[in-house]
Amino acid sequence: MKIDAELKEMLDKLEFVQSGRAFKRWRASFMTKYESFLEQDNIDKAQLAYEKFGGSMTKFVKQVATVEKYETKGELSEEKYTVKGRMALSEMMKLMTDLIIELDDMLPSTGSMEKKRGFNKFHIGAVLIRDSFDEYGRLAACGDVLKHMREVSLEAVADKQILEEMDNYKAKLQKFCDVMADLGLYQVMMKCREFAEEEVDTLEDFLFVDLKTSGIGELSRTEVLASKALKAYTQDADGNDIFSESAVDEEPRDRIIKILLESPKLGLGFGKADNAFADEEVNVDASKIANMWGVTLKKTPKNEKGAEFIFIDQRTHAFGELSRKGCIEKELISVVKGNDGKDFLAEAEADFEERARLVEQIRELLELGVKAEKK
Numbered sequence: 143m144k145i146d147a148e149l150k151e152m153l154d155k156l157e158f159v160q161s162g163r164a165f166k167r168w169r170a171s172f173m174t175k176y177e178s179f180l181e182q183d184n185i186d187k188a189q190l191a192y193e194k195f196g197g198s199m200t201k202f203v204k205q206v207a208t209v210e211k212y213e214t215k216g217e218l219s220e221e222k223y224t225v226k227g228r229m230a231l232s233e234m235m236k237l238m239t240d241l242i243i244e245l246d247d248m249l250p251s252t253g254s255m256e257k258k259r260g261f262n263k264f265h266i267g268a269v270l271i272r273d274s275f276d277e278y279g280r281l282a283a284c285g286d287v288l289k290h291m292r293e294v295s296l297e298a299v300a301d302k303q304i305l306e307e308m309d310n311y312k313a314k315l316q317k318f319c320d321v322m323a324d325l326g327l328y329q330v331m332m333k334c335r336e337f338a339e340e341e342v343d344t345l346e347d348f349l350f351v352d353l354k355t356s357g358i359g360e361l362s363r364t365e366v367l368a369s370k371a372l373k374a375y376t377q378d379a380d381g382n383d384i385f386s387e388s389a390v391d392e393e394p395r396d397r398i399i400k401i402l403l404e405s406p407k408l409g410l411g412f413g414k415a416d417n418a419f420a421d422e423e424v425n426v427d428a429s430k431i432a433n434m435w436g437v438t439l440k441k442t443p444k445n446e447k448g449a450e451f452i453f454i455d456q457r458t459h460a461f462g463e464l465s466r467k468g469c470i471e472k473e474l475i476s477v478v479k480g481n482d483g484k485d486f487l488a489e490a491e492a493d494f495e496e497r498a499r500l501v502e503q504i505r506e507l508l509e510l511g512v513k514a515e516k517k
Contacts, residue, residue: 148478149175149326152488156329162337163347164362169271171478171488172330177268178481185268187260188248192269192277195244199280202241205234206284210291219295231296235304242307242314245281249321267325274334278318285315348372349456349504350489352475354449354466356407357490358500361453361474369472371464378458387453388460398452398461403510409501410510451475459507 152172159165177185212218212227249263250256270278288308297305322328347360366372367383374383389395402410451466469475476488491497504510 146175146179153326153329156333159333161362161364163360164365165333165337167359167489167491169330169334170492173268173271174480174492175478176271180265180268184261184265188265188269191248191259191261192266192273195241195248196277198237198241198244199277202234202237203280203284205230205237206287209234210287213291213295218291218299220298223299231300231304235307238307238311242310245314245318249318263321263325267322267327270322271327271330271334274338275331276338278331279335279338281315281318285312288312347456349454349500349507350464350475351402351408351410351452351454351504352466352487352490353401353405353451355477355484355486355490356405357487358408358497358504359487359490360500361489365474369474371469371472371474372453382455382457384458385455385460385462387464388455388462395461398463399508399510401450402452402504402508409497410504454504454507456503456507461508 149172152168152175156168159168209218209227209230212224212230216222217224217227218231247255247259248266250259250261251263256262288311292300292305292308296308300308319328319331322331346363348363348366349358350361351358367374372383372385372387375386376384378384389398402408449466451464451469452461453464454461466475470477474489477485478488480486491500
């Protein structure tokens with residue numbers, strides 16, 4: 143992983159990802175490349191180990207909450223050390239010990255351990271990224287609670303064995319972070335946690351359709367406007383920006399709609415069109431477009447024929463054409479090569495179900511069903 147130039151370039155760009163939407167796109171592109179080096183069978187085995195660890199983590203989280211309740215009520219103090227509080231603390235230590243053992247098993251550190259488990263740390267790394275490092279989040283949260291309880295009361299009343307196990311837990315949590323750093327995934331982990339709970343306005347981002355690669359995805363409104371790729375010249379009655387790049391006249395609007403409806407590779411039309419984009423040739427030849435549909439997008443100095451880049455504003459349902467080259471230069475989109483050697487956009491939705499959701503969204507926003515019936 144440290145050797146692959148493309149992965150390294152993606153990791154170098156991670157610090158500039160500033161929104162949950164942008165990170166989601168970055169992660170999808172990164173995982174496509176990252177997992178191409180890994181065997182799916184090994185990832186599946188890592189997934190099973192992770193799920194087992196997650197079950198143990200859930201039990202531990204509940205027990206930590208129980209101990210915290212007794213500590214808050216003053217039943218784990220020098221003044222008052224109840225039987226129930228002591229039993230809860232003892233059960234927490236037992237679960238903590240088991241959890242630490244499972245954590246070690248989940249991060250095999252030797253060749254023999256990898257052979258026995260059927261996966262290595264890179265495989266578990268893939269699973270962790272897919273799950274947004276949720277279990278690390280719970281490990282860290284429990285670590286904070288343990289630290290607080292120890293400082294407030296447990297240092298004075300807990301058995302030496304319990305305190306030592308708490309030290310061990312802290313050390314294992316740090317070891318987990320060190321392993322992620324060795325894999326080159328520490329910053330990925332931090333970004334996953336940063337955006338894990340972020341609430342996203344579903345109307346905030348622009349949708350895009352890339353004719354050249356048949357890519358469909360989302361672009362951050364903040365990033366697009368900051369880059370000046372779209373220029374607002376007025377506002378509507380609701381205060382939404384109206385952009386000069388929007389198709390306003392009937393002719394350019396109809397041309398764009400016709401291309402979106404009749405492209406068999408986009409999956410936006412109805413009837414013969416489908417969404418099995420992964421199984422189709424993605425490079426679109428402009429002359430074939432003209433022959434098949436009898437139409438081309440309005441020629442502008444921005445794009446070559448067959449490389450038109452369409453945007454849809456979810457707030458206003460406005461749509462039009464952006465400069466594909468300009469978007470690449472402004473780093474709003476980036477062209478990468480798949481394992482088959484074909485170009486695709488890193489920002490295009492790679493997950494089939496998510497892409498299908500975007501397809502339905504675009505159909506609804508542009509009323510493609512109504513327009514298809516009128517044809």
